[in-house]
Amino acid sequence: MSSSPAKELPVVAIVGRPNVGKSTLFNRIVGRRVAIVEENPGVTRDRKEVEAEWLGRPFLLVDTGGWMPGGSALDNKVSQQSEKAMSEADLVVMVVDATTGVTEEDDQFATVLRHIDAPHLLLVNKVDNSEREHLIWDFLGLGLGEPVPASALHGRATGDLLDLMMSMLPPEPEDEVAEDAGTGHDDGVPGVAIVGRPNVGKSTLFNRLIGDERSVVHDLAGTTRDSIDTVVETEWGDIRFVDTAGMRRKARIDEGTEYYSMVRALQSVDSADVALLVIDATEGVTHQDQRLAERIDAAGSPIVVLLNKWELLDSEQKDDMEYQMQKRLHFLGESPVLRVSALSGRGVHRLLPAIADSMEVYRKRVPTRQINQVIQLAQSAQPAPHGGRILYATQGATDPPTFTLFVNKEIPASYLRYLERRLREEFELGNTPVKMRVRRR
Numbered sequence: 001m002s003s004s005p006a007k008e009l010p011v012v013a014i015v016g017r018p019n020v021g022k023s024t025l026f027n028r029i030v031g032r033r034v035a036i037v038e039e040n041p042g043v044t045r046d047r048k049e050v051e052a053e054w055l056g057r058p059f060l061l062v063d064t065g066g067w068m069p070g071g072s073a074l075d076n077k078v079s080q081q082s083e084k085a086m087s088e089a090d091l092v093v094m095v096v097d098a099t100t101g102v103t104e105e106d107d108q109f110a111t112v113l114r115h116i117d118a119p120h121l122l123l124v125n126k127v128d129n130s131e132r133e134h135l136i137w138d139f140l141g142l143g144l145g146e147p148v149p150a151s152a153l154h155g156r157a158t159g160d161l162l163d164l165m166m167s168m169l170p171p172e173p174e175d176e177v178a179e180d181a182g183t184g185h186d187d188g189v190p191g192v193a194i195v196g197r198p199n200v201g202k203s204t205l206f207n208r209l210i211g212d213e214r215s216v217v218h219d220l221a222g223t224t225r226d227s228i229d230t231v232v233e234t235e236w237g238d239i240r241f242v243d244t245a246g247m248r249r250k251a252r253i254d255e256g257t258e259y260y261s262m263v264r265a266l267q268s269v270d271s272a273d274v275a276l277l278v279i280d281a282t283e284g285v286t287h288q289d290q291r292l293a294e295r296i297d298a299a300g301s302p303i304v305v306l307l308n309k310w311e312l313l314d315s316e317q318k319d320d321m322e323y324q325m326q327k328r329l330h331f332l333g334e335s336p337v338l339r340v341s342a343l344s345g346r347g348v349h350r351l352l353p354a355i356a357d358s359m360e361v362y363r364k365r366v367p368t369r370q371i372n373q374v375i376q377l378a379q380s381a382q383p384a385p386h387g388g389r390i391l392y393a394t395q396g397a398t399d400p401p402t403f404t405l406f407v408n409k410e411i412p413a414s415y416l417r418y419l420e421r422r423l424r425e426e427f428e429l430g431n432t433p434v435k436m437r438v439r440r441r
């Protein structure tokens with residue numbers, strides 16, 4: 001607890017019953033470039049506190065382990081934590097699941113929340129597409145105000161959600177303005193995080209990469225305590241591999257519990273520009289691979305997938321792997337998938353060019369004039385419904401490319417997706433996540 005920030009940041013608590021998508025939302029909001037000020041798995045389950053930031057306003061995001069009315073002793077502890085988090089928060093975001101409708105637990109939860117005197121917001125998660133939007137009205141009955149739809153997994157409407165959340169926080173004290181919550185490391189050297197379950201071949205791959213490049217390699221302190229980054233000079237410029245401590249040494253640092261290796265992996269992804277997700281092809285795409293992929297995806301960096309140990313597969317297994325990729329990792333969309341053998345080095349030479357490509361797009365900045373041309377053309381080809389118009393557009397940020405649209409009235413999400421597609425095609429944004437923000441003029 002000693003590492004808690006002394007300054008008083010507004011606290012946003014994410015609460016709700018298990019499986020509604022709280023962690024996914026948490027990771028989506030935190031995105032990258034955050035300072036993890038505290039990772040406190042708590043006595044029971046994971047309660048995480050992270051300093052995050054939206055449009056220059058820092059805040060503390062708290063993810064409680066869940067809330068279970070009348071459960072076991074362990075569950076009660078979790079519930080107490082949740083209640084405490086709620087009563088101390090400046091804003092409570094209660095998450096529910098559009099696909100399940102209102103459950104009894106949601107009901108009980110809402111009752112508790114209504115009795116705690118904190119500003120709250122009812123978020124209906126898993127509204128992955130506009131067809132699901134009508135599902136939110138089911139939740140009006142919880143008596144927590146108008147439900148707000150979002151998809152934490154796909155990032156749908158999360159920009160609007162953040163805007164809304166910020167508008168509900170107490171006004172910002174003057175002297176806190178303009179403080180940068182970034183992680184430092186803006187040395188211009190792009191960062192790559194190698195992540196994957198234990199034993200998939202991360203160390204073998206890493207050592208192969210730095211060996212093959214015969215490059216000048218130097219270590220530097222990473223962003224988090226006892227992490228070490230390695231900078232490698234390559235044909236494509238310098239690349240910083242994030243948190244390589246465990247990959248360089250023979251004697252491994254203890255990877256610890258699954259929870260800690262997950263936290264560690266996510267931290268390394270947070271301070272990286274590109275994530276390399278290594279999968280052991282001999283085991284197929286496991287449930288853990290899938291979860292890890294979802295969380296990396298939610299962190300908002302481009303992903304390059306490596307199917308390692310490929311040389312051990314017969315042709316039937318190779319076909320099966322294609323099928324599993326389609327079925328379990330379809331949400332990675334256009335991410336490049338490389339089939340490699342880190343042990344023999346086969347296919348590994350394609351990795352650095354793939355990283356370099358991803359990096360370039362991730363940091364791409366498109367001139368405002370060109371953005372507006374594309375938007376205008378898209379609007380003439382297919383106008384937004386009900387007289388909606390995009391008046392002006394800019395790219396508000398890079399890493400990942402973030403477009404801000406100034407509009408005359410509400411624009412349906414399906415139309416925003418259409419515009420996103422056009423921007424993506426026109427500016428060849430490939431596997432990079434793209435954020436769309438809408439401002440009403």
Ligand code: GDP
Pocket residue numbers: 016017018019020021022023024025125126127128150151152153154294
């Ligand atoms: P938590 O227990 O509330 O923290 O829930 P998790 O974040 O672990 O999510 C539970 C499950 O719901 C996971 O399989 C997520 O991938 C999935 N999930 C989370 N958000 C969404 C979403 O927006 N859409 C869909 N379809 N699934 C989601």
Ligand code: GDP
Pocket residue numbers: 196197198199200201202203204205308309310311312340341342343344
């Ligand atoms: P990490 O825990 O992800 O860092 O995995 P390691 O790099 O330590 O590799 C785990 C095991 O897989 C070791 O025995 C490696 O020799 C083996 N391994 C790694 N890559 C390959 C590969 O491409 N093919 C085969 N057959 N074995 C591999």
